[in-house]
Amino acid sequence: MPKSAFAILFTGIMLMAQTIDRTKPPETPPIPRFKMPPVHETKLANGLSVVMLEDARFPLVSVRLSFQAGSKFDPNNMPGLAGMVAGLLTQGTKTRSYRDLAEELTSIGAALNGSASPDVLTLGGSVLAENTAKLLDLTADVALNANFPENEVQLRKQNRKQGLLAQRSQPSFLAREKFDAVLFGDHPYAYIAPTMESIDRMDQKSIIQFRDAFLVPNNAVLLLVGQLPGRAETLKLVRDRFGAWKEKPVPAAPAKNFPASKRQLVLVDRPGSVQADIHIGRLAATRTDPDYYPLLVGNAILGGGASSRLFFDVREKQGFAYDAHSELDRRKDAAAVAAVTQVRNEVVEPAMEAVLGHLSAMAKTPVSADELSDVKNHISGTFLLSLETQASLADQVDLVKTMGLPNDYLEMFTTRVRSVEPDQIQAAARKYLAPDNSAIVVVGDASTIEKPLQKFGTVQVEKAK
Known part of the structure; x- marks a missing residue:
């Protein structure tokens, strides 16, 4: 046996022979701080905030177009409207049907979906880096030109009612619903879901009115993360697709009036x-x-x-x-x-x-x-x-x-x-x-x-x- 191999074998045996205290977990090494990749921020003339973050680890690009348009902005008699708008954004535009959008997204290896939280409505997607421009085309079309087809509105309302029935059958949902109502009082945070009555009130007109009021460039942040083209080229892609979007006054957020906590x-x-x-x-x-x-x-x-x-x-x-x-x-x-x-x-x-x-x-x-x-x-x-x-x-x-x-x-x-x-x-x-x-x-x-x-x-x- 070569001397080097014998030395390695001997060292291994000695290490195995050492007593290990298995009653104690191993010490956790120092946990480093997160190091943010380079970020570049700018704003278009219409008020759209643009954030570009280079992440070269994957040949992908992730896009988030977020608006201050979450459920706290729902009309008082229509809780759940922001969620309805978010769910319908990708169901068709002036020039693309739902099927057209789905096929184009599939053809470029992309996904694009809308969602709403209490504070924010977001269009989120991802795509292979080589197809970044195409995903931005579709994102802009959905944000600016969604037409909320009547058949899709009715289908979404029907599905949401069925989902609400299922939610209301769960005691955990009822507990969370009442808990938030008690804590947040008259503030829109008190609502965690629509009601049957509010779903009935929703129609194409109210959905378009919400979109026109809140989905505007000066109320939005466009975030691009991934293997982006050069900064100037990326900004040109954004400006070409979103630059003509018209700025509008945005309704104020509801007052931060919450009841005092009490037993x-x-x-x-x-x-x-x-x-x-x-x-x-x-x-x-x-x-x-x-x-x-x-x-x-x-x-x-x-x-x-x-x-x-x-x-x-x-x-x-x-x-x-x-x-x-x-x-x-x-x-x-x-x-x-x-x-x-x-x-x-x-x-x-x-x-x-x-x-x-x-x-x-x-x-x-x-x-x-x-x-x-x-x-x-x-x-x-x-x-x-x-x-x-x-x-x-x-x-x-x-x-x-x-x-x-x-x-x-x-x-x-x-x-x-x-x-x-x-x-x-x-x-x-x-x-x-x-x-x-x-x-x-x-x-x-x-x-x-x-x-x-x-x-x-x-x-x-x-x-x-």
């Missing part, structure tokens, strides 16, 4: 339910609030996964529920934090006590060093992994631009997470997690669970709709 207990009566769906929470810190990162980390410790306090106690130790977690719902103008679980009717009282106890404990006692280290590593690592795909990178940059976040939000995210200290988490928990001013919404059979719920306050009973 209240609402029971949505759903006769025959064998379990209770529980939401406990209140308004919270948005991404631009100084309390955001301490709350983000604290929320993960409380109920952010299978290693969290809620999951380990309510599910693993007590066996009250299949799932117990906490959520941080972040929007542009407000946020909400909630502990959520579904428990058997016979354990509603001890399960409520357990969840409320954990919410109180977050405010009373500093988190442990091990908990804090593990959660910081998890949040930071998951964040970096989420930016590995081009689509996710495009979505995150789009988030920064549409939510009014600092330009260094992505690059500084892990640094800000890892700088959170136990006293900051405790302070944020006193403001947002301590249950004294939290709303409690429960969906279940009132004849079975109203009495045990009375221990936690005056119960306001409403019939499930």
Whole structure:
């Protein structure tokens, strides 16, 4: 045997012979900051913001055309209109039928779809880099010339009604619906779905009016991420397709008027339910609030996964529920934090006590060093992994631009997470997690669970709709 081979074999044997402490997880190496690829921003004469980001890892280009036109801009009597507009944008234009659009997208290896969140309506797509110009052709045609064919409008309305019926059959939907209504009051954030009546009111005219009011260049950001042509060439592609788009005054966003958080207990009566769906929470810190990162980390410790306090106690130790977690719902103008679980009717009282106890404990006692280290590593690592795909990178940059976040939000995210200290988490928990001013919404059979719920306050009973 050659001496070099013998040396390698001997070294391997010695390493294998070393004692490994398998009771401790391996140390997590330092997690780096995300390094943003070069970004170039400009604005066309009509007010369209253009963001170009070079990502040469893949022969792809991702496009996001986003408008401040989410569901918070729905008319008061027509919740769900933004979602209807988004879903119908790609169903036909003045010169292309739905089938024409689908065939052209398929022929260039592209996708293009509309979606709406509470704040933003987005046309999102991707394509092989060599076909970037063609995808921009189709994106511009859809944004400027969608004609919302009457047959497609009626089909979409019918499908949305069927989807709404399915949603309303789920107690988890009813709980979230009532929880948001309690927290956000008269603000449009209170609506998480259309109603049957609002769907009936939607027609081609109202859809076109919404499009004409909000889908305008001075209310939009166009983001291109990927293997782009040169900067000047890319900008020319954009200007040729979007430059003639006419600027218009844009309606103001609804006022940021939200009710003060207070303790209240609402029971949505759903006769025959064998379990209770529980939401406990209140308004919270948005991404631009100084309390955001301490709350983000604290929320993960409380109920952010299978290693969290809620999951380990309510599910693993007590066996009250299949799932117990906490959520941080972040929007542009407000946020909400909630502990959520579904428990058997016979354990509603001890399960409520357990969840409320954990919410109180977050405010009373500093988190442990091990908990804090593990959660910081998890949040930071998951964040970096989420930016590995081009689509996710495009979505995150789009988030920064549409939510009014600092330009260094992505690059500084892990640094800000890892700088959170136990006293900051405790302070944020006193403001947002301590249950004294939290709303409690429960969906279940009132004849079975109203009495045990009375221990936690005056119960306001409403019939499930």
